[in-house]
Amino acid sequence: MATQRRRNGKANPAEDEAVYQAILHALLEGKLKAGTKLAEPPLADIFGVSRERIRKVLHRLGAERRLEMIPNRGARVPRPTLDDVRSVYEAHRVLEAGVLTQLVRHVDDALIEKLTAHLTEERAAATRGDRAASVRLSGAFHVHLVEALGNAELSRFLADLLSRSSVMVSVYEPATDSICAVDEHGAIVEALRARDVARAIAVSREHFLHVESRLHLDDAVPASEDLTAVFGAVKPKRRKGR
Amino acid sequence: MATQRRRNGKANPAEDEAVYQAILHALLEGKLKAGTKLAEPPLADIFGVSRERIRKVLHRLGAERRLEMIPNRGARVPRPTLDDVRSVYEAHRVLEAGVLTQLVRHVDDALIEKLTAHLTEERAAATRGDRAASVRLSGAFHVHLVEALGNAELSRFLADLLSRSSVMVSVYEPATDSICAVDEHGAIVEALRARDVARAIAVSREHFLHVESRLHLDDAVPASEDLTAVFGAVKPKRRKGR
DNA sequence: GTTTATAAAAATGTGCACATTTGGCATGGC
DNA sequence: GCCATGCCAAATGTGCACATTTTTATAAAC
Structure with missing residues (x-):
């Protein structure tokens, strides 16, 4: 039975990944607000694993620049400045x-044809007012563009940028009425079809500046605190009072 | 006296970084050949630190994709395929x-003006036949280009790519007579001065294809083995027989 | 009432002992 | 002679105890 707790120094390779994915998911989903402190003891308690396990995952996330690690002071969800955001968008x-x-x-x-099909999906989501799908598809469009090149390095870099901006939207007005204009995506595809590099780049540039202009600094940062609530919703794993 | 060994569970934050830098440096310098196994006990012995210390550094390098970590089987210097190399160059x-x-x-x-000054340096190194300086300056030229944008994300991505290709040159013919043509760099600067995007990109593209064409697969991989020799040369730190 | 100093509590960092797994090697069978 | 199997040594992974640092709380002083 898999729910059984490991006895002593038993190997359990999947547990690392599970904890890692859970925290990463919460981070990408925006459930973990910027500035939130991620202490080891509570997390170990919540996930029901040893503190060393948590520790390893936290440091890994720090190496990936998804968490801010301060020596002797633990891990925090980074609180990006407006310049950081601009930097990511420019990149x-x-x-x-x-x-x-x-x-x-x-x-x-x-x-x-593939891109056109994607545009159709995007328009459908927009007309039926599905916010979540629209946001997701909007990001996916740009992913499709890089992946068309079939270059792993470039794909990974874009994924990096997207994951970083996903954390940022929780601070800098994530979702107003700004459904990343489908028409602008359409214009890029049009330029591609015409093999017009200059126009494609110009449209893309305008598109990004358009999205970027909607950002505004929100001082009153929420900074979520109840970790049990955050991860309890994601992973209903039982915790032990120790 | 700094050479004193820490007593017991004493904190020594600089030691981590020292080991990390030593291994990273050896990696970037090409002293660690592709496929080399990096076992924990020998490294701990060489650097005179605990195995956990080595372990942490190794995993960090793994998270940065500079080492290949295989569960229960340790760390190895990655052996890139020809496709990997092409992917990096394309990126x-x-x-x-x-x-x-x-x-x-x-x-x-x-x-x-800054770029022109750099070109002068490059030409000087080339005319006096300084291989090492030429290679270094050749890479620095591209770094200057990104850094001119002042975007940390982009700079970091380029640094990533350069570090990866530096490992690759040790497998795929690092240095023949191919001193990354200075004239091609000059042509890029010229196009920039003229604000001619299309030409700048075309020249840059040709430049990379030119460099890439010099690559060829070398099956007879050396795979260095004597770690003491590799790191002994870099860090003459005394080791203890335990 | 605000600030500073001190002590206690909590959290992070590290070495160590031990469990588990892998790799090599010898022995035995075909 | 070659391949399969089992054993032993070495390397990796993990929990634990403890040292160190940070943070918080309390109290004293201005």
């Missing part, structure tokens, strides 16, 4: 310019 | 295309 913009430049050399009907 | 190419696109919007005399 995304610059990267996509390069991607589009390379992409026009390889456009074929299959790619255009 | 660098694509990234620089984006950088150049963004850069032409911000070119000023100061930047041109």
Whole structure:
């Protein structure tokens, strides 16, 4: 039975990954607000694993720059400055310019068809007012663009940027009425179909500046505190009073 | 006296970093050949620190994708395939295309002057036949380009790519007579001065393809084994027989 | 009432002992 | 002679106890 607790110094490789995924998921989902302290003892208690296990995961997330590790002071969810956000958006913009430049050399009907299908999905979500789907699909569009190049390095870099901005939206007005305009995505596809690099880049640039302009600093940071509530919802794992 | 060994469970924050830097340096310098196994006990012995210390550093390097970590089987220097190398070069190419696109919007005399000065340095190194300096300056040129944008995310990504390719050159013919043509760098600067994006990108692209074409797979991988020799040369730290 | 100093409590960092797993090697069978 | 099997040594993974540092709470002084 898998629910059985390991006895002593028994190996359980899947447990590391489970904890890692749980925290990462909460981070990407925006459940962990910026500035939240992630202490080891409570987490060990919540997940029902040893403190060393938690410790390892936390340091790994720190190495990936998803958590801010301060020596002797533990892990915190980073609180990005407005400059940080701009930096990420600019990087995304610059990267996509390069991607589009390379992409026009390889456009074929299959790619255009795939992107068009995606646009259809996006429009459908927009017309039926599905916020969540719209946001998700909007990000997926840019992922499709990089993945069309089939380059693992570039895909990973974009994933990095997206994960970072997902943390940021929880601080800098995540969702107003700004459903990342589908028409702008459509214009990019159009430019690609015409093999017009300059226009594709120009449209993409405008698109990003458009999204970026909607950001505004929100001083009153929530900074969630009840970790049990956050992870309890994600993983209903039983905890022990020790 | 700093050479004193810590007594028991004493904190020594600088030691982690020292070991990390030593291994990273050896990796970037190409002293650690691809496929080399990095076992914990020998390293702990060489650096004179506890095994846990080594362990932490190794896992950190693994999280940064600089080492290949296999569960229960330790750490190895990754042995990149030819596709991996092409992927890195392509990513660098694509990234620089984006950088150049963004850069032409911000070119000023100061930047041109700075790059020109760098070219002078490169030519000087080339004419006096200084291989090491040439290679180093050649890479630095591309670093200068990204850093001109002042974007931390992009700079870090480039650093990532460069560190990865530095490991690769030890497998795929690191240095023949291919001193990354200075003239091609000069052509990029020229195009920048003229605000000609298309030409800058085209030249850059040709430049990378040129470098990439020099690669060839070398099956007879050396796979260095004597860790004491590798790190003994870098860090003459005394080791203890335990 | 605000601030500073001190002590207690909690949290982080580290070495160590031991469990588990892997790799090599010898022995035996075909 | 070659391959399979079991044993032994070495390496990796993990919990635990304890040292160190940080944080909080309390009290004293201005």
